[in-house]
Amino acid sequence: MSEDLVTLTFPDGAEKKYPKGITGYEVAESISKGLARNALSITLGDEIKDLNQPIERDDSININTWDTEDGQYTFWHSSAHLLAEAIQELYPEAKFGIGPPIESGFYYDIDFGDESFGQDQIEKVEKKMIELARNKSEFSKRNVSKQEALDFYKKKNNEYKVDLIEDLEDGNITFYQQGDFVDLCRGPHLPDTSSIKAVKLTKLAGAYWRGDSDSKQLTRIYGITFPKQKLLDEYLERVEEAQKRDHKKLGKELGIYMMDSMVGPGLPLWLPNGTVLRRTLESFLRQEQIKRGYQEVITPHIANVDLYRKSGHYPYYKDSQFNPMEVDDDEYMLKPMNCPHHHQIYSNELRSYRELPVRLAEFGTVYRYEQSGELNGMSRVRGFTQDDAHIYCMHDQLKDEIKHVINLTQYVFSTFGMPVDIRLSYRDDNDEKYGGDSEYWDRAQKEIKEVADEMDLDYKIAEGEASFYGPKIDFIIRDAIGRKWQLGTVQVDYVMPERFDLTYVGSDNEKHRPVIIHRAPFGSMERFVSILIEHFAGDFPLWLAPQQIEILTISEDYTEYANQCAEKFKDAGFRVKVNAEAEKVGAKIRDAETSKIPYMLIVGSQEQQDGTVSVRRHKMGDIGTFPLDEFLDKVKEEVDTRALPPAHETK
Incomplete structure (x- = not known):
């Protein structure tokens, strides 16, 4: 009889048995009719599912309503499809690229062909979306073969969907349909469109297909939706407040920084007030680091390309790096990362286990090539300074060192009145994205989870968000008006010690590999200051104010x-x-x-x-x-x- 039951574990730890094949909606209804009425989707384990998804195995379950992140994800994913349905009715020749949910809302990339589409058409599309939402069209899912999917989109002459389907495995392809609109999609979606009550299309932008500047530029339509008009009104008020706090506006008014075309886009110049602000922040962190046993180092702004080949940053991140330059018949490049330099400093002398942990810190300036369309004041630049540190420790020191770093990071953000959400960023199954042995990855992911549990941290796990050399703990702060920003990170690294042949002499007089922790509470000084300006709306605490x-x-x-x-x-x-x-x-x-x-x-x-x-x-x-x-x-x-x-x- 037990084989016909599944055990579901709820967020409060309670467990309950249900018939195998029960749907998420039925689980919600078993708790209360009100919950079932407000449910948007379910999260089984780490995967968001449709409410009508049959549950076939024991798992943890969350019933997602509007007040949850996964509920909003579902809501905005469905809203992207509703936008596409409205475009299809108004512009029958339009071809669709991708339309994902994002942190606040959604977007869809669309090829309008010879049709022009601009701000003048936005209101018409919004009205059509509301009209279609009132049809209460169900989101229905069906499995299709790869050939069927290809035939469907070839008939529609949609080369973008064909391009996506070519990369998919047969047997794992699904279509969703609401009303007359069909889309290639794996879900999840709302039960129907009726809960979408308020719509605002917020921005138009250009977007190259798959980010390739040699491909056609599509029209990206951004939008956001809500289950109540009141929520949209409150959102628009927050947007207005955010515009008042815009660091580009306040940064100029308060003499924090400037940009100059002769210097180049994405290369900020710190003005006197901004320099005081930055140096005060650096001094604050520097004092804390000294108390906690860090040693400060300084490394150059360029290095031989071979250093970054050894680390794997080149050519792994080649598209986001400046081109190498020829110097004395050799190749050098602007420093994209501080860590390879720190590894060289560590290996400069023979290390004993008695010295470990070695904690090397630097306010080091690095350079990344960002496309001009992605540059944004000081929050997205081409030259920035990281509050970088690398901790080289023995394995039995690792968990304590991670805890020390987490404590430092939490202290930093609490000083600025910034609540913190924590995410454990793991690898996914795409081996090409990551370096090192999978055994090391499993070990490191297990260890950061153990630390998070031992410190009783409230965290979420995100697969596919790890760095190429190791899993990490990401700190996501909320500013004074509720926006979220990913800032500090703590990364566990078993890969670089192998690549750089880093060692220490243990108590057994044999050589051993250290483990590396990468950490940067501020992340980048430029981005952190941009967030700080907006968080305080330029009204800095007395200790931080350029003029007090x-x-x-x-x-x-x-x-x-x-x-x-x-x-x-x-x-x-x-x-x-x-x-x-x-x-x-x-x-x-x-x-x-x-x-x-x-x-x-x-x-x-x-x-x-x-x-x-x-x-x-x-x-x-x-x-x-x-x-x-x-x-x-x-x-x-x-x-x-x-x-x-x-x-x-x-x-």
């Missing part, structure tokens, strides 16, 4: 007292300026507010007479008059504790 204090005089008569105050703050290490210009104090306050300076100190006859300062806090206004020394102690404590700005603390 501005002293404003009521008139020029009080310039001397203002300068005396300024010297006291400077002696205490503060970044302070005096504005003694002959203009009204109201105008000075407005200028300081616009520059997002945390504190404005106003001095006049009363302040000079009493040895006080009248204090205004950015965005808060007047907070009172303080004796100079008392206020100095107050801001010292604010810097020492790295307190968040008052407005940010309430979020």
